[in-house]
Amino acid sequence: MPSTVLSGRSQRALLTRVAAAVIIVLGILGLSAGPAGAAPPPKPTIVLVHGAFADATGWRDVAATLRGQGYPVQTFDNPLRGPAHDSALLEKQLAGIKGPVVLVGHSYGGAVITNTHDPDVVANVYIAAFAPARGEFVQGLLNPVTFPGSRLLPPALQLKVVDDPTGPGGKNLDGYIAQPYFRDIFAQDVSVATAADMFAHQKSAALVANLEPSGDPSWRTVPSWYLVSRQDRVIPPALQRFMASRAAKGRTSEVDASHASLVSRPGAVAAVVLKAARASQR
Template structure:
């Protein structure tokens, strides 16, 4: 039985970057955890997964791997790395093998945000500032939400239909944060996924937007710490 604190590795989603974890990082560091926020290229999900796997190769283990939004697909795949001992999904996709984000959402009512995405000449998608504030981060203080919109990383449109590989959540203890007012991923889908992956614990946050890691960093941090403490105890 080990009492060593695991390292926390944070994986951002599309139209975001590692700075979206800032509030969570500060709280985890205050609790004595070593934390790394990976900056994925957002050029494709395989590229994002490779970037996280590269980081896991040099980051000291054991690791609690945390993913937001499309970062959930990344940790589902990169979570098979031997150093990863637990997964935390934050308002995220949690696919099974050979399943895509589009597959996950097909049984749920489409969200208005789906028609708001803009595409550049390379087929990468983004949100205009007004739509980012309206759909992605409506519960974030406007000044901060505008900064998030400015720093968003446009992501490849192909990630919506990319089929996931073997799901790490089948073999690693997993935890889930459900955002009850998510306008990017249906909150009903998030709740379903939490049950599907047999989450050790699910935290459902009322009125939370897709940017729950920014607007509600305390409960998100608490769940990550709970996962980390279980890993430290050898559970």
């Protein structure tokens, strides 16, 4: 019996029919015929921004948890000079990061991320933080008539003159929390030893940083999350909920913690950051 030799055109037609049949079968089975091992969306880099009366060491446990989940993490050494100045420096750091970014701000750090505008930022996370609207400023938001409860007042809050190249004549007037009051106001739910370590790392904040009006808020266009600290003695919880209602748009959760929730409840803080990061990967 003579053998049948298919022409090149016939062979191509046969292969096309076989491939089509395979695709149909895979579709019925609910499988994908795409390339094997397709790369998942890149994980965003998480940038942690500390607030006043603290430094980046406060993020230590939160950062460790996030890195344990495979996320690249950076901290920002916040100068605490004012939202415009500090956000400009943060934007310079973000310019060196490839791919998407999740910004996390604690306390005054929230005012900084609010004034940071970078096209690669895919989410903001506010941790007991200021989330001002345009024209608002930190001290104005801490209005004791509208939102009573903050204990960040003299004699706990004290002032000192510091060397500062951004200030007039190379000097500036900074605020800080005096040692006898630090734990009770800032971190009443951490141990005495932990509070002492936090106090040793305290960075003073320029008084003008509390008085400088905010610019256009990034939370108007960037999906944002907010974690309220219910036992906060710096930013009253009612004020936090008010700011979260505008910025987070339903993405708000709460934790029984002091203002320093990133230190006393790092697991709860990391969980909110991970939620925002994973949502940005969809």
